[in-house]
Amino acid sequence: MTVRECDVLVVGGGATGVCAAYDLARRGLSVTLADMNDLSTGTSGRFHGLLHSGARYAVRDPESARECIEENRILRRIAPHIVEDTGGIFAASPDDPPDYVPQWEAGCAAAGIPVEPLSAAELLRREPALRRDLSLAFRVPDGAVDGFDLGHAFSQAAAAYGAQILIYHELKALTPADGGMRATLHGKRTGETVTVQARWILNAAGPWAGQVAALAGAELQVRWSRGVMVAMNIRWVNTIINRLRPPDDGDILVPVGTVSVIGTTSVQTDDPADARIEPWEISRMLDEGEAIIAGFRGARALRAWSGVRPLYEPPGQDAQGREVKRTFGVVRHEPGLTSVVGGKLTTARLMAEKAADDVCDALGIAVACTTADEPLPGERTRRYHMLGHRLQELESGRMPGPLICECELITRPQIEEAIAGYDAPPALDDLRRDLRLGMGPCQGGFCAVRAAGILRHACDLPAGDAVDALRRFVDERFRGARPLLWGQHLRQFLLDELIYRRILGLDVVEESPAGAAGELPGWAAERSPVPAAPDRRLIVVGAGLAGLMAAVFAVQAGARVVVVGAGLGRLMLAPGGVQAGPYADHPGVAAFRAWCADFPALRTADGGPLRLPSALGIPRSLSFAPEGLAGGNLDCETPALIVGLAGWRDFDPVLFAGVAGLERFRPIHVDMPGRRGGWDLSPTELAHRFDAPAYRAEVARLVQGRLRGEGRVGFPAVLGLHDPGVREDIAGRLGAPVFEIPTLTPSVPGTRLYNTLKRWLLEHGARVQIGHPVTRLLDENGHVTGVAVASAGRETLIRADAVILATGGLYGGGLLSDDRGRVWEPIADLPVLAQNERAAWFRPHLLDPRGHPVHGFGLAVDEQLRPLNREGGPAYPNLFAAGHLLGGLEPVAGGYDEGLDLASAYAAVRAALTANRD
Amino acid sequence: MTENGLLHLLENTPFTSDLCIKCNICTAHCTVVPHTDLFPGPKHVGPQAQRLREPGAPSVDHSVDYCSGCGICTLVCPHGVRVMEINTQAKAAMVETNGLSLRNWFLGRNEVWGRLGTPFAPVLNFFMRRRLPRLLAEKTFGISARGPMPRWAGYTFRGWWLKRQRARRQTDRPPEACNPARTVVYFHGCATNSYEPHVGRTAVAVLEHLGFDVIVSPLRCCGLPMQSNGDFKAARRYARTNVAWLEPYARRGIPIVGTSASCMMAFKSDYEHILGMADEATRTVAAGVWDFMEFLRHLHEQGRLDTTFRPLERRLPYHTPCQLKAHGIGRPALDVLALIPGLIMQEIDADCCGICGTYGYKAEKREIAEAVGGPIVEQVAAGGFEQVVCDTETCRWQITSLTGAETFHPVMLVAEAYGLHMAAVDDPLPAGRGAP
């Protein structure tokens, strides 16, 4: 048992605690600060991010208003590097109570808050996204502040004055001893008990202040009010926007770093750790956002969180929620404890000052507070608080190394530095908090696996531990995002899921053959070939695997085909190879394989199901795969050399071989020859380089010297994009067969497939028209006659005898969804099989082996693959659907992603070319 | 398109970055990425960097300058992110922060150079085809010595038109005096004006053959060269003048057609989505503008196209300019040329020829521009072709310079199949000014 001695033990490492530790240490006292978790993980890490000007309180709480404006000025002076000077705007619409404005102006004037009127034109120039009716506007000196940055800055300052910081130490007991207090702390991470002998205790435990006081037998009334905030994916505004009306829910939009945060609700709770987010609270925030910005509802919400306000209630008061004054109280409990509670993050320094005054008074020390006088000591690097800061660093070359987190711009050296700051291997979530890793739009989809590799390397972790860390991170990110999955963010997670399952293989719990798929749908029963149809005109909507292969099948039958795609489909992203599952012997799957046989880069290896390694070395089952990938067969006993390119972020051979756990896989790194590439070297770009004979010859030369008689050599799947002979060429030079291992998107095997399909279609006279969505069907007398495309300037009409919809499901954009749980088909408003209860869309874990109900959302079709109308009959005699737009299936977990696309494309073409034309 | 279909904000170029799900499809298809280390790719310089750009604050990035503006990224993105448009706006922010280089100012003004150079055509054509002056221009000015130099025709299309009008004692009618069913406004663009007036004359001949009264818009550059060099101020000036002149015709339902797919794209989309002109007049013009071949296809769909074509027994490759792909109208040239008996067109599989307006004229980018055109070179060589059909003039010059093949606008084939010849066009040119 360790005993530490100090003058004051500060309990709580929120804003108030760190400010108090700094204050007391500056006054010359020896200080220990303890928090049960990391710093700023209580309310200070879960607040709205607003450095108040005080204007919000100008009418109802003049004292808070005055405190805020003073502290606002002080913080900008002593710690300018943690304040983002966004400024604030108070704006009223004609519907807001008109008499509030003069009251508010008077209140601001009385509190000394500078207010500057903004003309409507000036407002529009500054904030073009705002609703036009918010036209009565004023500028105030609000700012944005990040709780983590504040905690970091003040704790460092405190440490510079000798304070000790103990994180993950929870105060368990307080007893008077030796003329002071003896505190028993439990080390959550070490498991050890630490005893601190202090002359005085300062209780800055925020919402938990009542519990801490109770440890000393004292009573302290703290009221709890929970608030939910929603962070939107981008900065919709660049100034803090406040509604100019009596404070209410959801009336502030704060741009913080890369996001903008709408908040908050205010709900009484009886739990200081209440982290609930009720669906109504999210809807409420979106509604309120909509009142500030037209269209807000359809924008992307990135994360939602809630924090608990510790509201101080002096004995005798009985107000509720927003009614409780936002000032604070300092209470002395004999013997040996002072509590500080209430207030705001903005006034944390002042709260600390008053609390420290009380402690000094109790200890008979007469040193005045000086924290407002001088800038904080220590490092003054502006961390992220200029929006473009990281971009500038990256662009100017001051942030070298590959970009790992592409959304928030974090490079490898930064991650390594952050890891080095820990004694024990950190969780990826710790790195998230340190660096914002995985906090951007993709929520870890790309960076998490890269960071896991870096963690493995830096901490010399066993590969399995790195993968566990990755799994935990994936789970945490999903848990946070789950309440927000609709619209575009839902599509993001379907992509992330594809990466985790199909590319990384993280969902494979144990060896299980793909395709526990149940019964085949009715349309799959028909096995006859596609008939010749030389004069038919067919439109295929969608440029994914289903759409493009439908076009191929139709062209093979002699039809005239136009493919119209709003963009490229998922085949660009899939790791290569076919999961056919129960469709394995469908003629569509066989026809695809036969078509591939003409192209060396696509030709599939002979024989049936294969066990191939994922990008992480986890075995995945595939029905068949291109020869290049098939060489990695895990059932093959031949030892393999696994080659990584040093410094390339997307493949770590050591992690790969470690996870595969096979003696016969030996990982090495070779240097990347010649051009090293910038921070953003993608798999396709690397593949382009391999197209150049000199480049691959050099790589082969580097590998050759490292071969120890292995009978095959594995590379990441970047061996050429246009030249189909790259792999054979390298194999020839090495004297051993070469295979490819899938990588993150864009998938090179997927891109090869797309490029080959497009070239083939053009050569065979088909049209491939990418980039503009089909918006509606054209019809006459109940027949579809074509489609309308939203081309530039106006729509363009295309006519045909039949139309196949292969627009994908929720990922592909064939279905859209919103926060209210609606799911719809946007082209023809066809009825969709879906649940409207959004909570039921996903299971609790993203990688659940059973998949998710959303995977089954889609169209119901008849045996001719014609979408059904609301009456249950075919919507049109000559409209067909194929691919992931089909509902009622589970292609993801069922292991038949490609099987479904190929079989349904074939069946839809057969039906479309046979269907009666009139 | 956007979720809910109601988000006007999400259609606003910078805010489309909200839609990016990071899939990297754009990066995989970017035409420039494979050919330089200096360009991190569309996802990065587009939606990703956009989240970190503060409106009004000085621009902090420069790698976006390597984006050629081909727009392939915007087309392949399945999520509606206007990547190329975001990039172009970021380039303008760079110009605002760092100023416009003399070279880029110069390249943006090709309308002026075209006109000023016309009287000196023989001299300029001589010098601009000599190595030394070109090298000099490269060294002092940064204009690539290998950039494909057009030939000054020695007369301008507009000059020819005005003379012809005078000779016929005609003037272009104001919108209210036109019969909308029989009138077409022809916008010829700067390149047709100074370098390829025969394209314009052929277009007029075809339109008149089809029975239309043709009105020629007074030449003003569409603004695209200035826009792509980040000079939005100048580009908007031109754009506003054009809109002001064209809008009354568009409002009366008089089609505005052009033989330069890139100028037409500026009217249809760039004015709004890049220059931010989201007003009614601009939209009216956008909805009333037609690519020339698109217009012919439209006439055909309405049964108004004369299809008495003479057979042309030929097999020719066709390159769809990236700018034309961005129209989202498919391949109208192929649709129309398919009506000509005997003519077999083969679409070249290439995203972009690399020139991208003025990009391929910049010394530091010339090598990239040539590499981007690689697939065209391969396919033209593989097919043994000596001619290539393409709708945009700078693309034609680039393809000629890369492949050695002769290039021309599809309208030339249409005119030929109609049996129209230059001689058939009333041609009051003064003698000695080299008419083709």
Ligand SMILES: Cc1cc2nc3c(=O)[nH]c(=O)nc-3n(C[C@H](O)[C@H](O)[C@H](O)COP(=O)(O)OP(=O)(O)OC[C@H]3O[C@@H](n4cnc5c(N)ncnc54)[C@H](O)[C@@H]3O)c2cc1C
């Ligand atoms: C929804 C919401 C929005 C807000 N918005 C704003 C805003 O925009 N601007 C503003 O200025 N203010 C805002 N506030 C208020 C502000 O966040 C809080 O007043 C401030 O963060 C409180 O800081 P604190 O240090 O007192 O408490 P906390 O940050 O909660 O710190 C208390 C710490 O004590 C630790 N602790 C508790 N018990 C123990 C124990 N037994 N042993 C060891 N450690 C313990 C906890 O782990 C915690 O880290 C908001 C609050 C909420 C809830």
Ligand code: SF4
């Ligand atoms: S811009 Fe589009 S294509 Fe590019 S990464 Fe984002 S979503 Fe994908």
Ligand code: SF4
């Ligand atoms: S416009 Fe062309 S060059 Fe620019 S990023 Fe997009 S694809 Fe690349």
